[in-house]
Amino acid sequence: MLIHLPIAQVAVDPLILIAIGMLVGFLSGLFGVGGGFLLTPLLIFYGIPAAVAASTQANQILATSIAGVSAHWRDRQVDTRLGTLMLVGGLAGSTIGVGVFSILKAFGVVDATISVLYIIFLSVIGGLMAWESVNALGKAGGGDPGRRTRLRAWMRGLPMKRRFPRSGLYISIIPPIAIGFFVGVLAAVLGVGGGFILAPAMVYLLGVPTRVMVGTSLFQIIFLTAYVTFLQATFNGTVDLVLAAVLMVGGVIGARYGAIAGRRLKAAQLRLLLALLVLAIAGRLVYELYVEPQPEYRLEEAR
Amino acid sequence: MKRLAACLLVATLGLAGASAQPQEGRDRPIMAAGIAQDRIEVEVNYSDSRIVVFAATPQPENPTSGLAVALVGPQVPQRMIRRTGAGDQRIEFVAAPLVFAIGAEKQVEESVPSEVMVQAGLNAQSSALPRLDQLLSPELDAWRAAFVNLKMEQGLYTFGRTEFRHFDGGLRRATIDLPQNAPPGEYTVRAVAFRDGRMVGESRQTFTLARSGLDATLFDLSRQHGLVYGFVAVLFGVLVGGIAAWVGRK
Numbered sequence: 001m002l003i004h005l006p007i008a009q010v011a012v013d014p015l016i017l018i019a020i021g022m023l024v025g026f027l028s029g030l031f032g033v034g035g036g037f038l039l040t041p042l043l044i045f046y047g048i049p050a051a052v053a054a055s056t057q058a059n060q061i062l063a064t065s066i067a068g069v070s071a072h073w074r075d076r077q078v079d080t081r082l083g084t085l086m087l088v089g090g091l092a093g094s095t096i097g098v099g100v101f102s103i104l105k106a107f108g109v110v111d112a113t114i115s116v117l118y119i120i121f122l123s124v125i126g127g128l129m130a131w132e133s134v135n136a137l138g139k140a141g142g143g144d145p146g147r148r149t150r151l152r153a154w155m156r157g158l159p160m161k162r163r164f165p166r167s168g169l170y171i172s173i174i175p176p177i178a179i180g181f182f183v184g185v186l187a188a189v190l191g192v193g194g195g196f197i198l199a200p201a202m203v204y205l206l207g208v209p210t211r212v213m214v215g216t217s218l219f220q221i222i223f224l225t226a227y228v229t230f231l232q233a234t235f236n237g238t239v240d241l242v243l244a245a246v247l248m249v250g251g252v253i254g255a256r257y258g259a260i261a262g263r264r265l266k267a268a269q270l271r272l273l274l275a276l277l278v279l280a281i282a283g284r285l286v287y288e289l290y291v292e293p294q295p296e297y298r299l300e301e302a303r
Numbered sequence: 304m305k306r307l308a309a310c311l312l313v314a315t316l317g318l319a320g321a322s323a324q325p326q327e328g329r330d331r332p333i334m335a336a337g338i339a340q341d342r343i344e345v346e347v348n349y350s351d352s353r354i355v356v357f358a359a360t361p362q363p364e365n366p367t368s369g370l371a372v373a374l375v376g377p378q379v380p381q382r383m384i385r386r387t388g389a390g391d392q393r394i395e396f397v398a399a400p401l402v403f404a405i406g407a408e409k410q411v412e413e414s415v416p417s418e419v420m421v422q423a424g425l426n427a428q429s430s431a432l433p434r435l436d437q438l439l440s441p442e443l444d445a446w447r448a449a450f451v452n453l454k455m456e457q458g459l460y461t462f463g464r465t466e467f468r469h470f471d472g473g474l475r476r477a478t479i480d481l482p483q484n485a486p487p488g489e490y491t492v493r494a495v496a497f498r499d500g501r502m503v504g505e506s507r508q509t510f511t512l513a514r515s516g517l518d519a520t521l522f523d524l525s526r527q528h529g530l531v532y533g534f535v536a537v538l539f540g541v542l543v544g545g546i547a548a549w550v551g552r553k
Binding site for chain 2: 002004006007009010011059060062063064065066067069070071074222225226229230231233234235237239241242244245248252253255256294295296297298299300
């Protein structure tokens with residue numbers, strides 16, 4: 001059976017879309033990442049126009065994040081106070097990041113530079129995470145990284161300290177806002193949600209426990225994807241609600257099972273898998289940039 | 304999969320032009336024709352449709368006498384980008400069909416020169432009309448060829464997929480598949496008769512591919528009330544996520 005998508009204007013098999021949604025939802029529930037980095041290329045590969053795929057994935061991730069965060073909420077592993085601070089920083093950062101992107105674009109040659117920086121960034125983060133989590137697994141416990149590390153020593157002298165009981169932290173509000181801001185700029189410049197950058201930053205820079213990180217990251221993604229969905233639907237008209245509905249069916253199921261699977265893993269195992277995911281994204285970018293042939297001609301997409 | 308059929312009855316094709324041997328181009332004889340269905344509706348469960356054309360060819364006993372059928376439309380401006388070492392180049396076709404499906408009987412393919420097909424308007428590349436200042440570009444043919452290739456990759460341009468059946472008295476039935484991703488709009492179905500490598504008759508019929516039901520509602524809402532559509536999209540995501548969370552607690 002095929003269904004016709006009103007905005008994408010293509011006929012698709014809903015079962016395939018449900019399977020794609022389920023896979024991405026599972027990763028979202030497991031790691032606390034949105035999954036747009038995986039969903040968008042999968043949809044384009046399946047024949048959905050790029051503009052519709054990029055816009056609609058935000059709507060699907062909105063639903064799966066709500067479903068995913070509810071499971072973490074029940075386990076009291078969502079730090080809304082910390083998430084809100086990072087969200088404020090993220091919204092400001094993404095707004096400024098859009099401006100930065102326009103300036104970089106005006107100078108030309110921005111695409112390749114961004115891609116190379118992105119690959120280096122992801123490889124370093126993924127590599128360090130993998131190294132740390134493998135070491136942690138080797139030791140007894142395989143829990144969260146130590147709290148009083150040299151990496152976080154600089155934070156202790158900062159003013160405006162607040163308690164974050166859910167994360168068990170007493171830190172300045174400046175680092176969460178700054179991290180949210182930095183990820184927001186990166187997300188806008190690189191055109192991704194930024195969940196897989198935010199997640200390791202929360203664990204290693206702020207010292208958020210891995211399981212609280214997953215729930216808090218999803219909490220923040222809800223608001224970011226709602227914002228993106230609204231903007232894309234209102235100003236570009238590229239959100240396909242029929243496509244989103246079909247993806248959501250698979251996504252919310254996958255997110256539930258992802259959250260359940262996460263409970264059965266040790267924190268270090270979870271970090272190791274996230275590290276492998278980050279490295280896989282870097283690998284995909286290397287492939288796109290240096291291996292995959294770029295078409296000489298393309299049609300300019302009409303709005 | 305729901306199939307819809309549009310039957311175009313082209314009863315007298317070729318009879319008037321059979322003896323006149325007209326010049327190609329403006330002297331083409333226009334044939335009388337009737338349409339059984341002139342509107343196809345696209346709904347969420349729409350997947351594809353078939354256009355069925357009946358036509359009587361002149362002098363069917365002549366081994367070179369045959370039919371070509373084309374489905375063309377809607378004509379809209381389209382832009383292309385070419386990646387080069389020195390940056391991107393662009394071309395704009397002021398009018399080019401979004402869909403171009405053509406099929407011809409074997410004897411027509413074998414006997415009709417390509418320039419006659421171009422003059423008859425049955426060549427996909429020639430149907431893409433550039434801006435006046437790009438008309439004499441030495442790279443126009445390359446642009447047009449690339450344009451057709453990209454459209455073929457999208458499944459919107461198809462060649463030789465038409466089925467022909469012969470009946471007594473020279474009556475032919477041609478069936479063309481309307482691509483499942485064909486956009487709504489005005490389409491033209493052309494049936495062109497050839498004999499001895501020349502065009503001897505033509506008929507044109509139009510039909511409308513329209514949206515209906517949920518498909519039309521969502522599309523119109525997104526285009527005419529963007530703000531409302533934005534709120535609906537966000538609420539929809541929140542609602543589905545909320546229901547899933549509620550079900551998960553049970």
